[in-house]
Amino acid sequence: MAFSRYCxxxxxxxxxxxxxxxxxxNLNSLSRGCAVRVLGLLLASWWGPGFYELDSALGGVREQDQFRLIIQRTGGLVDLYGPRARLLNLSDxxxxxxxxxxxxxxxxxxxxxxxxxxxxxxxxxEL
Structure with a gap:
C-alpha cells in the first residue's frame, strides 16, 4: 500500500x-545531453527492478509476508487452523x-x- 503512495x-x-x-x-548542448542520459540511466536502474517483482511470468512477487509460502505448503490439507485465519482466507x-x-x-x-x-x-x- 505504501508503494502506491510513493508513486x-x-x-x-x-x-x-x-x-x-x-x-x-546553464548547460551547453553536450553537457545537457550527458545529463539527460545519466538521469535516464538512473531512472531506469531504479524503476526497472522496482516493477520486476510484479511480473508473475518471471516468478516475481511483491509479498513481504509469508502467506504465499503457507498457502503453497498447506495445499491439499483438510484441517487448516491459524491465528490469522481471516487474512489467510483473504490471501487464498x-x-x-x-x-x-x-x-x-x-x-x-x-x-x-x-x-x-x-x-x-x-x-x-493431521492439522
Whole structure:
C-alpha cells in the first residue's frame, strides 16, 4: 500500500523538482545531453527492478509476508487452523483470482475453531 503512495505523490514531486533544477542549470548542448542520459540511466536502474517483482511470468512477487509460502505448503490439507485465519482466507481468494491456486480451497479456521475441534471426537489425523 505504501508503494502506491510513493508513486502517486513523491515520485511526481521529485520529478518536478528535478525538472526545475535541471532547467535552471546553464548547460551547453553536450553537457545537457550527458545529463539527460545519466538521469535516464538512473531512472531506469531504479524503476526497472522496482516493477520486476510484479511480473508473475518471471516468478516475481511483491509479498513481504509469508502467506504465499503457507498457502503453497498447506495445499491439499483438510484441517487448516491459524491465528490469522481471516487474512489467510483473504490471501487464498486473491490467489484464486490471480489463477495461482485451484478454486474452492479449504477455508482456514481460527484458534476458537481449533479448540472446538480438539474437544470433539474423532480427532483429526493431521492439522
Amino acid at each position: 502517486v505523490v513523491l515520485v511526481q514531486a521529485l520529478f518536478t523538482v528535478l525538472a526545475v533544477q535541471f532547467v535552471a542549470l 481468494r486473491m490467489k484464486i483470482a490471480m489463477g495461482r491456486i485451484p478454486p474452492d480451497p479449504v477455508l482456514w479456521r481460527d484458534v476458537d475453531d481449533l479448540e472446538k475441534c480438539l474437544v470433539a471426537l474423532p480427532l483429526p489425523s
